[in-house]
Amino acid sequence: MSTLNITIAVALLVSISAAAQESPGLGRPVTAAEIEALDFTIQPDGDGLPDGSGTAMQGALVYQSHCLACHGPEGQEGVNDRLSGGHGSLTTSTPVKTVGSFWPYATTVFDYVRRAMPYQTPGVLSNDELYSVTAYLLFVNDIIEENAVMSAQTLPEVVMPNRDNFVWAYPPRD
Amino acid sequence: MIDTDELPAAGNGLLDRRVFLRAGFLGGAALMTAKASAVERAAWMKNPGEGMSESGAPSAHESHLVRAPIGSQRGTTGSGASRSPLQFLDGIITPSRLHFERHHSGIPDIDPAQHKLTIHGLVDRPLSFDVDALARYPTVSRIQFLECSGNSGAALAPEPVQGNCAQLHGLVAASEWGGVPLSVLLDECGVNPAGKWIVADGADAAMMSRSVPMDKIMDDAIVALYQNGERLRPSNGYPMRLFLPGWEGNACVKWLRTIKVLDQPAMTKDETSKYSDLQDDGVAKLFSFPMGVKSVITSPSPGLSMQGAGIYQISGIAWSGTGRIRRVEISADRGQSWADAALDEHVLPKSLTRFRSAWKWSGGPAVILSRATDEDGRVQPSREAVLTGRSSAAFYHYNGIQAWAVGEDGEINNVYA
Missing domain, CATH: 2.60.40.650 (Immunoglobulin-like)
Structure with missing residues (x-):
């Protein structure tokens, strides 16, 4: 079989395989650099966390500039979601779900703030500011020390107080 | 007229369900008297009516047919919900303009020419699909409901909250959803055997993000492009959204921009701190996806x-x-x-x-x-x-x-x- 015939045979096989999946095969390959630019995913093991670092002391300033107006002093008594306190309240008749009392993973705080906050101008915080304000929220919830440096290495090591109080409803168990 | 006393089905006046199907029920009397009146024309029958238009609108007399009430978090206009007016609707299809909304940072104004879906993570070939490409894929179309898992939350109040059906239960709607099976796109990318979950991101300002197990994705998930025959409305994810039949609305990420295949859930804010179910023993259930009967x-x-x-x-x-x-x-x-x-x-x-x-x-x-x-x-x-x-x-x-x-x-x- 000539090289040309082999090429045709391979092409036919590819097209038959594509037809079996009923897929026009129009996906465009993307490069690693393109993926890096669009992938915001951060996982509890720290996968996806960017470079940078910060402490609660630095984060207090970020919080005052960007968060205080909606979330109140130290994450309480703001017009929007309460972010601190409520520890030990989950089994009472008035549970208070906050970052400190409820959230299972510290990485989720960084991930969410990077995606969605500040509400009016998401995306304005630098990585250092994101680590700092995450550290501040952990500090006001008595989870880390004020001078603890949060980074891609240390943030996944933070054990949230309520981490073990979650079960999975899926897959379903009848 | 049928004697309805002969058709009891249950207490306090419930009649046999077939009562409306009986010929002549409630019917004949009006016909018998029709010819006694002189012929007349109503005001709108005396001249030709309005001409055609490029896009229809409800009668001006149906101005009560709106998504109300609308509620948003303080200081925001797009972080909340509007509700379908169930009390005024019949049949099973919710008109697209009345489909409830639940947004986390408003409705993005997306240029479809610049939007694409990128699938990456644990796949052999990361690929991106623009809107025109997806429109060429085989489409499935099904009439299915979408319900916010917070629907009917007012019923948790110790005393009954007074409100209409929209206020109390209006975060559910049904549409004919059309789109591309996500399994087709994932097969094209080649999912690594370790890929057991995906995490989907939206292109709204909050970049709403949820993890979904791979077996649901491969079962009946679609990338929806169409709602009730037309392209999605912006408030329902234009130009594309994830649609997971029967599962909580929050996981059906609107304005879908990326799908990353993972070996485990990403544990996003919405799936941990918000859309999880806290029990009275302090334990919270994650991933309670299907909506109950x-x-x-x-x-x-x-x-x-x-x-x-x-x-x-x-x-x-x-x-x-x-x-x-x-x-x-x-x-x-x-x-x-x-x-x-x-x-x-x-x-x-x-x-x-x-x-x-x-x-x-x-x-x-x-x-x-x-x-x-x-x-x-x-x-x-x-x-x-x-x-x-x-x-x-x-x-x-x-x-x-x-x-x-x-x-x-x-x-x-x-x-x-």
Whole structure:
């Protein structure tokens, strides 16, 4: 079989395989650099966390500039979601779900703030500011020390107080 | 006229469900007198009406047909919900303009020419698909419901909240959703055997993000492009959204921009701190995706006053996140006795099913309820059963039986039966 015939045979096989999946095969390959630019995913093991670092002391300033107006002093008594306190309240008749009392993973705080906050101008915080304000929220919830440096290495090591109080409803168990 | 006294089905005036199907029922009298009147023309019959238009709009007399009430977090206009006016709708399709909304940072104004879906992570070939490419893929189209898992959360209040059907249950709607099976796109990318979950991101300012197990994705998930025959409305994810039939609306990420294949869930804010179910022992359940079997009587319902004793149609919607509705029972005596409602023709899986019963209201106080059963035998629970074991902060997946109290004055109120 000539090289040309082999090429045709391979092409036919590819097209038959594509037809079996009923897929026009129009996906465009993307490069690693393109993926890096669009992938915001951060996982509890720290996968996806960017470079940078910060402490609660630095984060207090970020919080005052960007968060205080909606979330109140130290994450309480703001017009929007309460972010601190409520520890030990989950089994009472008035549970208070906050970052400190409820959230299972510290990485989720960084991930969410990077995606969605500040509400009016998401995306304005630098990585250092994101680590700092995450550290501040952990500090006001008595989870880390004020001078603890949060980074891609240390943030996944933070054990949230309520981490073990979650079960999975899926897959379903009848 | 049929003697309705011969067709009792259950207590306090519930009639046989076939009563509206009998020939001649309520019909003949008007015909007998028609010729006694002189011919007349109504005002709108005296001249030609308006011409054609490129896009239709409801009658000016239907201005009450709006998504109301709208609520947003303080200081925001796009971080909240608007609600479908169930009390004014019939059938099973929700008009697209009245489909409820639940957004986390407003509706992005997306240029479809610049938007694409990128699939990456644990795949052999990361690929991106623009809107025109996806429109060339084989499309599946199904009539299915979408329900916010926070729907009916008002029922958690210790005392019944007074409001209409939209306020109390209006975070559910059904549409004909058309799009590309996500399995086709993932097969094209080649999923690594370790890929057991995906995490989907939206292109809104909050970059809403949820993890979904791979078996659901490969079963019936679609990248929806169409809603009720037209491209998605911006408020429903234009130009593309994830649609997971029967599963909580929050996971059906709108304005879908990326899908990353993972070996485990990403544990995003919405799936951990928000859309999880806290129990009274302090343990919270994650990933309670399917919406439970549920029904609500939409007419009569609060705001739709009764117009004196007589025959009424009781009508409503029933749905189950795991399959078809098999049966809907109605009670007009606070659950003392029940009778089967008639189901409309289209009884589809993971869709709304319209039910109807005939009721002879005596003019006295009555409490009407509906109770749905799905094809797997799951029965809609009582409010008490739903709340058992739940924390007072548990807000999601409420599917308890709704009771409406009809007063002697014809007013209808929300009650706990």
